[in-house]
Amino acid sequence: MTLKERFRLSRFYRGEKATDKPVILNHRRIFILPTHRGFNFAILIALILLIAFVYNNNLAYLLAFLLASIFFISILHSYKSLAGLILEKGQSKRVFAGEAVGFKVNISNPLDIERYNLQITLQDSKGLTIKAQNKACMTLYSSTQRRGWHTAGTVTISSTYPLGLFRAWSPVQFNFKELVYPKPSKLELPFPENSSSETLQGFRQKGADDFYGLREYQSSDSIKQIHWKTFAKGQGVFSKVYSGESSTEIWLNYGHTPGHDTEQRLSQLCRWVLDAESIGVRYGFSLPGFELSPDNSLSHTKKCLEALALF
Amino acid sequence: MNIVHNKNNLIFLLCSIGLIVLPHFRNLPAAISAFFYLLLGWRFIGIWKQNWLPGKPGIFLLSVCGLALLYSQYQGMLGRDAGTRLFIAALALKLFEIRSERDLYLITYLAFIVAASQFLYEQSLLMAAYILFVCCVLLATLISINSNKPQTGAALKTAFTIIVQALPMAVVLFILFPRIEAPRWMLFNERHQAKSGLSDSMEPGSITSLGMSDELVFRVKFTGALPPPAQRYWRGPVLSRTDGKHWTQAANMEFRQLDKPVFKGLSYQYTLLMEPQDKKWVFALDMPAEYSLPLSRNANYQLITSAYPDKRVEYKITSYTQYNTGYITHAEYEDATQLPGKPSGKIKQLVSQLHGFDGTPDIFIKNLLNHFRTQNFHYTLTPPLMEEDPIESFLFKTRYGFCSHYAAAFVYLMRTAHIPARVVTGYQGGELNKIGGFLEIRQADAHAWAEVWLKNRGWTRVDSTAAVAPERVERNINMERFVSGNAFSLAPTSNTAQEVFNWLKQARQLWGNVDYNWQRWVINYDNRNQARFLSSLGIPDIKTMIYWMIVITALLTLVLSWFLLHQKQKNTDRALRIYNRFCKKISNRGLLRGSGEGAKDFAERIKIKFPESKGDIDQITEIFIKLHYGKNATSDDLKALSKYVALFKM
Numbered sequence: 001m002t003l004k005e006r007f008r009l010s011r012f013y014r015g016e017k018a019t020d021k022p023v024i025l026n027h028r029r030i031f032i033l034p035t036h037r038g039f040n041f042a043i044l045i046a047l048i049l050l051i052a053f054v055y056n057n058n059l060a061y062l063l064a065f066l067l068a069s070i071f072f073i074s075i076l077h078s079y080k081s082l083a084g085l086i087l088e089k090g091q092s093k094r095v096f097a098g099e100a101v102g103f104k105v106n107i108s109n110p111l112d113i114e115r116y117n118l119q120i121t122l123q124d125s126k127g128l129t130i131k132a133q134n135k136a137c138m139t140l141y142s143s144t145q146r147r148g149w150h151t152a153g154t155v156t157i158s159s160t161y162p163l164g165l166f167r168a169w170s171p172v173q174f175n176f177k178e179l180v181y182p183k184p185s186k187l188e189l190p191f192p193e194n195s196s197s198e199t200l201q202g203f204r205q206k207g208a209d210d211f212y213g214l215r216e217y218q219s220s221d222s223i224k225q226i227h228w229k230t231f232a233k234g235q236g237v238f239s240k241v242y243s244g245e246s247s248t249e250i251w252l253n254y255g256h257t258p259g260h261d262t263e264q265r266l267s268q269l270c271r272w273v274l275d276a277e278s279i280g281v282r283y284g285f286s287l288p289g290f291e292l293s294p295d296n297s298l299s300h301t302k303k304c305l306e307a308l309a310l311f
Numbered sequence: 312m313n314i315v316h317n318k319n320n321l322i323f324l325l326c327s328i329g330l331i332v333l334p335h336f337r338n339l340p341a342a343i344s345a346f347f348y349l350l351l352g353w354r355f356i357g358i359w360k361q362n363w364l365p366g367k368p369g370i371f372l373l374s375v376c377g378l379a380l381l382y383s384q385y386q387g388m389l390g391r392d393a394g395t396r397l398f399i400a401a402l403a404l405k406l407f408e409i410r411s412e413r414d415l416y417l418i419t420y421l422a423f424i425v426a427a428s429q430f431l432y433e434q435s436l437l438m439a440a441y442i443l444f445v446c447c448v449l450l451a452t453l454i455s456i457n458s459n460k461p462q463t464g465a466a467l468k469t470a471f472t473i474i475v476q477a478l479p480m481a482v483v484l485f486i487l488f489p490r491i492e493a494p495r496w497m498l499f500n501e502r503h504q505a506k507s508g509l510s511d512s513m514e515p516g517s518i519t520s521l522g523m524s525d526e527l528v529f530r531v532k533f534t535g536a537l538p539p540p541a542q543r544y545w546r547g548p549v550l551s552r553t554d555g556k557h558w559t560q561a562a563n564m565e566f567r568q569l570d571k572p573v574f575k576g577l578s579y580q581y582t583l584l585m586e587p588q589d590k591k592w593v594f595a596l597d598m599p600a601e602y603s604l605p606l607s608r609n610a611n612y613q614l615i616t617s618a619y620p621d622k623r624v625e626y627k628i629t630s631y632t633q634y635n636t637g638y639i640t641h642a643e644y645e646d647a648t649q650l651p652g653k654p655s656g657k658i659k660q661l662v663s664q665l666h667g668f669d670g671t672p673d674i675f676i677k678n679l680l681n682h683f684r685t686q687n688f689h690y691t692l693t694p695p696l697m698e699e700d701p702i703e704s705f706l707f708k709t710r711y712g713f714c715s716h717y718a719a720a721f722v723y724l725m726r727t728a729h730i731p732a733r734v735v736t737g738y739q740g741g742e743l744n745k746i747g748g749f750l751e752i753r754q755a756d757a758h759a760w761a762e763v764w765l766k767n768r769g770w771t772r773v774d775s776t777a778a779v780a781p782e783r784v785e786r787n788i789n790m791e792r793f794v795s796g797n798a799f800s801l802a803p804t805s806n807t808a809q810e811v812f813n814w815l816k817q818a819r820q821l822w823g824n825v826d827y828n829w830q831r832w833v834i835n836y837d838n839r840n841q842a843r844f845l846s847s848l849g850i851p852d853i854k855t856m857i858y859w860m861i862v863i864t865a866l867l868t869l870v871l872s873w874f875l876l877h878q879k880q881k882n883t884d885r886a887l888r889i890y891n892r893f894c895k896k897i898s899n900r901g902l903l904r905g906s907g908e909g910a911k912d913f914a915e916r917i918k919i920k921f922p923e924s925k926g927d928i929d930q931i932t933e934i935f936i937k938l939h940y941g942k943n944a945t946s947d948d949l950k951a952l953s954k955y956v957a958l959f960k961m
Contacts, residue, residue, distance in 0.1 A: 022905075037416050044420045048427045054493050055391070056622075058485075058834050059430035059439055063446075065484035067423065069477035070450070072868070076875050077473065083876065116458035127459050162469055163450065164416070164457045 015154050015171030022088040025157070029170045030082050032075055038165035041071055071165060078168040081118075081159040084111045085130075089174040090137060094305075096270070097183040100141035103152055103176045108135040121156045144180045147266070147309045152176035181305045182263070184271040191272060191281075192256045215239055223298070225280050240280075249294040250276065251284040252304075266308050273308070277301040287311055319463065320455050321358050324418060325351060325406070327448040331422045331429075332399055334441065338432045340384045343396055346377065350403040357407075370407050377404055395428045415456055419449055436829045447471055476875075480867050487845075487860040489853045490838040509547050509592070509736055509757055513558040515694075515701060515715035525753055526586075528738065529594060530827050532749035533581040538596065540740060542632040544760065544772065545594035545752060547737030549611035551643075555651040556701055558719060558734055560611075561642075572612070572769065574600050574631035582627050584831060588620040594737055594752070596630035597772065603627065610643075611735075612636070612770075623835055636769030639731060647731035647764060654727045655703060667728030672765055675728055679721065680778040686710070688717075690780035714776040718759040721775035731764040735772070747824030886938035886949060893931055893956045910935055924959070931955050 005016075012031055023029070034042070045067050052060035090104025103122065109115050109130040119125045122140035130136050142152040155176075158169035217226060217237040225239040252272050259265035269287075276283040277296065284294035285304045290311075292303060329351055336344055350373070357364040365373065377400045384396065402421045408414060426442050426449075450470035451463075458466070529545075550558040579596055593606060593614040602608070605617040606626060618624065639647070654662075662668060665678035687710055694712045697704040702723045705716050712720075718734045725732035739758035741750035760774040836844075850856055894904045897917055904913045914932040918925050934952045 037413075040416065040420065044423055047424065051424075051427050051431070053491070055431055056493060056837065057430050057434070058836055059434050059442075060427045061488070061490075062439070062481060062485050062833070063423075063427050063430065063442065065488065066443075066446070066474070066477055066481040068484065069480035070473055072480065073473060073477050073871065076868075076872055080875055129459055161454075161457050162473065163453045164412075165453075 011171075013154070013156075013171055015156075015173045018173040018175045020089055020175050022086050023172050023174075025082050025085045025087070025170045025172075027079075027083075029172070030079055030168055031170065032078050032166050032168045034165060035160060035167050038071070041067070041165050045071065070163070074163045074165050077162050078159065078166040080113070081115060081161045082157065082168050082170055085109055085115065085118075085157070087155070087157065087172050087174075089176070092176065092178045094179050094181060095144060096181045097144050097147045100143045101150055101152070101178045101180070102139040102141050103174075103178070105138050105140060105155060105174075106135060107138065107157070109133065115159070116161045117159060119158045121158070122152055122154075142176070147180050147182040147263075149310075150178050150180045179306065179309050181309045182266045182270040184274055185264070185267040187268065187271070189258065189268065189272075191250050191276070192253065224278055249282045249284065251286065251294070252276070253285075254287045262311075266311060270305065270308050273301060273304045317455075318358055320415065320452070321409070322355075323448070323452045323455050323463070323466070324415060325355055325358075327445060327452055328402060328406070328418065328422050330445045330448060331425050331442075332402070334429055334433070334438065335395065335399065335425070338392070339396065339399065342380055343384060343399060346380055347399055347403045350406060354406040365407060370404070373407065374404055391428070391431045395425070395431075398425050398428065412456060415452075419452055422449055434834045436826060439833075443474070447474055450474065476871055480864060483863045483867065484860065485836075486841075487850075487856050487863070489856055490836075490841050492838055509590075509738075511548050511550075511560055511590075513550055513715050513719070513734065513736065513759065514556055515697075515705075515712065515719050525755060528586055528588075528752050528754055528756075530584045530749050530751050530830075531581050531596070531741070532584075532747070532827075533579060535580060536577070537743070537750070538577075538579055538632055541777075542596075543740050543750070544597040544735075544758075544774075545738040545741075546597040546599070546613055546735060547592055547594050548613060549733055549735050549762070551646040551733035552649060553651060553719075553723075561646040572598065572600075572637065573635040574598075574633070575635070576631060576633035578629050578631055580627070580629045582625055584625045584827070584835070585620070585623065587623055591616050591620050593626060593628075595628050597632065597735075597737075598634045599628050599630045600634075601629035623830060625831065625835055625840075634769070635767075638769075639764045643764075644731055647733050648726050648729060650723070650726050654723075655700075657703060657707060658724065658727055661706065662724055662727050665724075667724065672725075672728075672730045672763065675725075675730070676763065676773055679724060680773075680775060683717065683775060683778040688712075688779050690776065714759045717775040717779065718761045721761045721773065725761070725763055733762050735760055735762050739774075742820075744820045744823045744827065746820050747827050749824075749827060751823055751827075886935055886952060889949070889952050889956050890931075890935045890939070893935075893959060896956075896959060910939075927955065927959050931959065 005011075016029065045064050048060060048064040048067065051057070052064055086108045088106040088108070090106050092101055092103045095101050100123075105120065107118075107120070107128075107130060110133060112132045114132050115130045118128050118130065120128065120138055120140065123142055124140075126138055126140070128136050128138060140152075140155060142150070144150045152174075154171045154173050156169055156171045158167055160167050215238065217239045227238045227240050230236065230238050252269055254265060254269065257265040257268050257272075259268055269285075273283070273285065277298075277300075280296055282294040282296045285292040285300075285307070287307055290307050292300065292307075329348070332344075332347055332351075339347075354364070381396055381400055398421060402418065402425060405414065405418050405421065409418070423446070426445060429438065429442060447467065447470045450473060451466040454466040454469050455463075548560055551561045552559045578600070581596070583593065583595065585593060593616050595602070595614045598612050599608060599614050602614060603626075606614050606628075607617065609615050614628070616624070616626075661682075662675075665675055665682055667675045667679075670678075689711045690713065691711045692713055694716060695709050697709065701716075702720050705712050705720055706724075715734075722732040722734050736757070736759045738752045738756040739760070740756050741752040743750055758776070760772060760776065762770050762772055765771050845851075845856060850859055890910070894913075898904070900921075902917055902920060908916075910932050914928050918928055921928070931952065934948050934955065938948050938952060
C-alpha cells in the first residue's frame with residue numbers, strides 16, 4: 001500500500017481495494033471510535049471526578065480513574081474482538097432484476113477466543129457469534145433493480161463487544177459481482193408466431209402441453225421433464241413427452257417481441273425463455289447481433305438469459 | 312429488542328443495582344430504602360410477569376410518590392445526602408422505563424454514580440473492595456448486553472479480567488493525577504452526626520456507667536523510640552471551673568499564647584493521624600513542643616486545629632514528656648483555686664489529717680495518693696450515683712469510681728489546701744500495633760487526671776487513678792475491656808483461652824495495620840501528601856507529574872497490548888504450530904493453504920506442484936494428522952514432526 005493510499009479517508013468506510021483473496025483483519029483494516037454510549041461514559045467519569053474534587057474524596061477519585069482506565073483498555077478489547085478474523089468471498093447465485101443477490105461470506109476465527117456479537121453488514125446487518133477456532137458462513141443480500149452486472153459495495157464487519165463503549169469496524173471490499181437477468185414480464189402473452197410454417201397453430205401458454213407418453217431419458221432433456229414417479233419406483237429414468245412437442249420449434253425474436261421499449265421487450269423475452277424452457281419446447285433465440293439455434297436445455301436457457309442480461 | 316427483554320440481562324442489572332444500594336442502608340432514611348427495594352422487588356417479579364408492571368399512569372403515580380418522599384425527608388437541594396437520595400429514587404423509577412438499550416446504559420451509569428456517593432459516607436478498605444466487586448458486576452451487565460448470547464460466568468470473568476487490567480493504570484493515575492484542593496465555595500457544609508467522644512465538661516457524679524466505645528480516635532506513629540507506657544498521656548481539654556458537681560473549661564484562654572515552657576529530656580517525634588472529629592481538639596503527647604499550621608496551642612497547652620475537624624488529618628508533632636511551665640498567671644491562679652463554697656468540716660479534717668495545711672505540697676500529694684491506695688478505694692466503671700455532694704459522697708461513702716471521680720476529688724482536696732490544681736482530660740495509653748509499630752487510641756482510652764502547680768516546677772501531672780489502679784496506666788492494656796462489674800481480674804485464664812485471645816489480638820493488630828496504612832496512603836493522599844511523596848521520588852512540579860503520568864500510562868498500554876494481542880500466534884495445539892511453519896514454507900513458494908482446506912487435500916495439491924518432495928510431504932502430513940486427530944500420538948511424534956518440518960526444503 002502506498003503512503004497516499006494509507007491516508008485515504010475512504011479506507012474508514014469503504015475499505016481497501018476490492019479483492020478475491022481471503023482478508024485477514026489486522027491493525028491496518030480495523031478502525032475504532034467511541035460510540036454514543038462511550039461519550040456518555042466519558043461524561044460519567046467527568047461527573048465522578050467532579051464529585052471527588054468537591055468532596056476531596058480519594059476513593060471517588062480512584063473510582064473515576066478506574067473507570068477511565070477501563071474506558072481506555074476497552075479500546076484494546078474492541079480491537080481484539082475483530083483482530084485475526086479471516087473473511088473470504090464465497091459463492092453467489094444469479095437472480096432476476098428486483099430480487100436480492102445473496103453473496104456468501106465465509107468468516108473463520110482461527111484463534112482461541114470466542115467472537116461475540118459480530119455485526120456483518122452489506123445492506124442489512126446480521127449478528128453472529130463465532131466460537132473459538134470455528135467458522136461461519138453468512139449470506140448477505142444486496143437488492144437489485146436493473147439487469148446486467150450487479151456489484152455489491154463494502155462488507156462491514158463490526159463489534160461493540162465487550163462494553164459497548166467503542167465500536168470496532170472493518171470495511172472489506174470483495175469483488176462481489178453477479179449477473180442479473182431481466183425481470184420476467186408479468187403479461188401472459190402467447191409465444192410469437194413464427195415464420196416457420198410448422199408452428200403456425202401456435203401454442204397456448206398452458207394446457208396446450210397434453211401429455212403424450214414417456215420415453216427414455218436423453219441428456220438434452222430438461223430436468224423438469226423427468227417422470228419422477230417411475231424413477232422412484234426404480235423402473236428407470238423416463239422423460240415425459242408432450243403432444244406435438246417433437247414436431248414444434250419456436251423462435252423468440254427480439255424484433256417480433258411486443259413492448260414499448262427495449263426493457264419491456266427484454267423482459268417479455270425473458271418470460272418466454274423461461275416458459276419455453278419449463279414446458280420443454282425447443283426454441284431458437286435471436287437478439288440483434290446474437291442468435292442461437294433452437295434447443296431446449298439448461299445451458300441453452302442460461303445462454304439466452306445471459307444474452308438478455310447483457311444486451 | 313431481545314437485548315431489553317433478555318431475562319439474563321435484566322437479572323444481572325437488577326442484582327447489581329440491588330448490591331450497589333445495599334450499603335446505603337445505613338445512610339438513608341428507612342422510607343427511601345424501603346421505596347427503593349420495594350420497586351426493585353416489583354421490577355424483579357416483572358421479569359417473569361410482564362403484565363404486573365405498571366403502565367404509564369402507574370409510573371407517573373410512583374414518580375409523584377417518590378417526589379413526595381424526597382420532599383418529606385427534605386435535606387436541602389444540594390449536598391451529599393440530598394444528592395444520594397435523588398439518585399437512588401431516580402434509579403428506582405427508571406427501572407420501570409426500560410425500553411431500549413439506551414435505558415439499560417443510563418441505569419448502569421446512574422449505578423456508578425451511586426457507587427461513588429457511597430465513598431462520601433465511608434472510605435474503608437472493605438467498602439472499597441465491596442464497590443470494586445459491584446463494579447465488576449456492573450461491567451458484566453454491560454458485557455452481557457453486548458454479547459448476543461449472554462453467559463453469566465463468562466461475562467463476570469471478562470469483567471474481572473478488564474478490571475484487573477485496568478487497576479495498574481488506575482493506580483498510576485491515582486498517584487500522579489494532580490490534586491487541587493477545591494475552592495471553599497464549592498464545599499458543602501454537611502451536618503455531622505454528633506460523635507461520642509470527650510466533651511468540654513465533666514460531671515462524674517451523674518454517671519453510673521462509662522461507655523466503652525471501641526471507636527478509633529487517632530493513631531500515632533513515632534519516628535524514634537516510643538515513650539514508656541506510664542508517660543503516654545494525650546492532652547485534651549483542661550477543666551478548672553467547678554460548682555462542686557460540674558467541671559468546665561476556664562473562660563479566659565488567650566493568655567500564655569506566646570509562652571514557651573522549658574523542655575527537658577528526650578524528644579518524641581511522631582505523626583498523629585486524627586480520625587474525623589466534631590471538635591477542633593488534637594490530642595498531642597503531653598506536652599507538645601513543635602507543631603505546624605493549622606495547629607496552635609491554647610493557654611492550657613492543648614493543641615487546637617484551625618481547619619475543619621471533619622476530615623482525617625495527619626499532623627507531625629514533637630513532644631517532650633519532661634517540661635517546666637514556670638510561673639502561674641493571676642487568672643490561672645484564680646481559676647485553679649476556685650471552689651464552689653467553703654469546704655465542709657469533714658473535708659477540712661481529712662486535709663489536715665493528710666498534712667495539707669502544715670506540710671509541703673509534695674507531702675500532701677504523697678499522703679493523699681497513699682490515702683486512696685490504702686483506704687479501700689476501688690476503681691470501677693459502674694459507680695453508684697452521687698447526685699448530692701458528689702465529692703464528699705465519693706471520699707467518705709461509696710469509694711467506688713473511675714478516673715473522673717479520682718481526678719475531681721484530688722483537685723478539690725488540693726484546692727482546699729490552697730494548692731492550684733485542675734483537671735485535665737484526654738486519653739491515656741493506647742494499644743501498640745506491633746505489626747505497624749504505631750499506637751491506636753480508642754474512645755475507651757479516654758482518661759482524666761489532675762495537674763497541680765508547684766513552685767519551680769510549674770504545672771505538674773498527678774494521676775490519682777494510678778494510685779488505685781496502676782494497671783490502668785502502666786500496663787499496656789485497656790482496663791475497660793477486661794473489667795466486668797465492680798471487680799476486675801487480671802489473673803490469666805485457661806491456656807486455650809489465652810491462645811485464642813492472643814490469636815485474635817494478632818489478627819486485630821494485623822487488620823489495624825492494614826487499615827492504618829490504607830488511611831494514611833490512600834484516603835489521606837491529598838495535595839500536600841502528594842507533593843511530599845512525589846518530591847521524594849524526584850518529581851518536583853505538576854508539569855513533570857503530567858509528563859510522568861503520560862509516560863507510565865503509555866508504557867502500561869504497551870505492556871498490556873502485548874499481552875492482549877500477542878496471543879494471536881498462540882495455538883494450543885503445538886502440532887498445529889509446527890504444521891503452520893510447514894505451511895509457511897510452502898506459501899513462500901506461492902501455494903496457500905485455504906482456510907478450510909484439510910491437511911490431506913492440501914498435501915495432494917502441493918504434491919502436484921512439487922512432485923520431487925512427495926515423500927517428505929506425505930510424511931509430514933501423516934504425522935500431523937496423527938498428532939492432531941489421532942489418539943495414540945506420542946511426544947516422539949511431535950519431535951519427529953518438528954524435525955521433518957525443519958529439514959523440509961523445496
